[in-house]
Amino acid sequence: MxxxxxxxxxxxxxxxxxxxxxxxxxxxxxxxxxxxxxxxxxxxxxxxxxxxxxxxxxxxxxxxxxxxxxxxxxxxxxxxxxxAGATDTPAASVPISDDITRLLTSRILFEDDDLLVIDKPAGIAVHGGSGIAWGAVEALRRARPDTDLELGHRLDRDTSGCLLLAKHRSALLALHRALREREVRKRYVLLVAGRWPRRVTTVQLPLEKFLLKSGERRVRVSQDGKPARTDFAVEAVTDRATWLDARLHTGRTHQIRVHAAVSGHAVLGDTKYAPPAAAALAAELGIRRLCLHARELVFDHQGKRLRLEAPVPEDFLLAWQSLGGEGGSTQPGG
The missing domain is CATH 3.10.290.10 (RNA-binding S4 domain)
Known part of the structure; x- marks a missing residue:
């Protein structure tokens, strides 16, 4: 046969x-x-x-x-x-559902002729690549076909919150200049395992990227890395976790996640940098998201001071409540 x-x-x-x-x-x-x-x-x-x-x-x-x-x-x-698995289908023709486009446009925090700021949901990449067919910027380009939308900065796929995009080249260059000159204030909220010591208010450790054998990118503390500084403030504490406010002075890849982890208090839900104990705590409580949220952007634009805030997501608040924290209108960092 x-x-x-x-x-x-x-x-x-x-x-x-x-x-x-x-x-x-x-x-x-x-x-x-x-x-x-x-x-x-x-x-x-x-x-x-x-x-x-x-x-x-x-x-x-x-x-x-x-x-x-x-x-x-x-x-x-x-x-x-x-x-591998090559096709001749250009990225622009990869189907993006109407539901995704509607979701992202419904989360616009600010828009004018130069800028677009959205509250990006956790789980959506900011752009396509590395096995991801599309991201937020590709979906938003379909919603705004008369613009040349480009990312002003990056957020990790599993981080939610404020994402800033430029609608044309001159706006993009102005954004990059403001970011280089540290004129854009970024504020994050995060949940970490354990009780963060209140005396630790600044982590200033250089960071460098490296590749695992699989080709996946990671970040570690290294004297050969680039300078990185994160300011942390304790907002609330339970027996098992801490709600922190974080402000970035530099914008290195995975900066908050690595600085928190090396301080002994990893971000809950972090599958890249959390040690086994923190991972076990998240699994025990059913925390399935990275508990890191880009809550606020503050910068000058067209002669005005803009303060844009993305509300803390419901699943983030539920994670906090599962850790023994208070929810509702009494959430920390309000």
Whole structure:
């Protein structure tokens, strides 16, 4: 009896691309590593970072670092890569449900001709890439097709709260300048395991990114890292956890999460940095979200001082109540 074999769909077959010259569009100010992750779907992150380290990727004919940023009109040389499960479907044609678009537009905190600020739900990435077909910015571009929406900053996928976007290039450049000059005040609220010592009000430890063998990006404290400072304030305490207010002086990847974890009080629901005891506490109480919320942005815009606040989500409050904290109108940090 002859054996039958299930045919492999063409879309599931790895594809080797040739050398490509790409003109950067709609990406001004984005880090080149993030740009490549978005553009090279199906290519492992480890391969992307190796291409950058070895000089295989060239920007306008020159070598680049992962932290360098692209500008619209730049010419990017991308070497041959093997794309797993490759398809020829562009990101713009990936279906985004009307429900998602309506959800995000219903959470707009501020909008004018220059800026758009939303209260991003936990679980939605800010942009597509690394196996994620789309993110908040792609969905919002469909809702605002007459704009050139770009992210002003980043939030982790599992972090909820204030997300700032620019509608055109000049607004984006102004945002980046304000962020570099630390003119944008960011305030977060978080729940951490254990009783945070009130004497610890500032954590100032340098942070560096590194890759796991799987290619997943992580962050650790290192003297070779970039300076990072987070101010913490205790808002409320129970026998098992602390509600903290955090203010960023720098904007490093996973900064609050790492600074909290190395201080011995990991953010509850953090699957990357929480030690076993904190993970067990979250599992015991059924806490399924990262208990980190970008609550407030304060900055000057068009001659006015803007203070934008995203309400603390219901599931965050329920997590606090499960830890023995008070809820409702008496929530901390109000």
């Amino acid at each position: 002859s054996k039958s074999f299930k045919p492999v769909k063409k879309a599931d077959q790895p594809r080797v691309t040739g050398v490509r010259q790409v003109v950067v569009t709609r990406a001004s100010g984005q880090r080149i590593d993030n740009y490549l992750v978005r553009e090279l779907r199906g290519v492992p992150k480890a391969r992307i970072y190796r291409m950058l380290r070895t000089g295989e990727v060239r920007l306008n004919g020159s070598r680049v670092r992962a932290s360098d940023r692209v500008t619209d009109g730049d010419i990017l040389r991308i070497p041959p890569v093997v794309v």
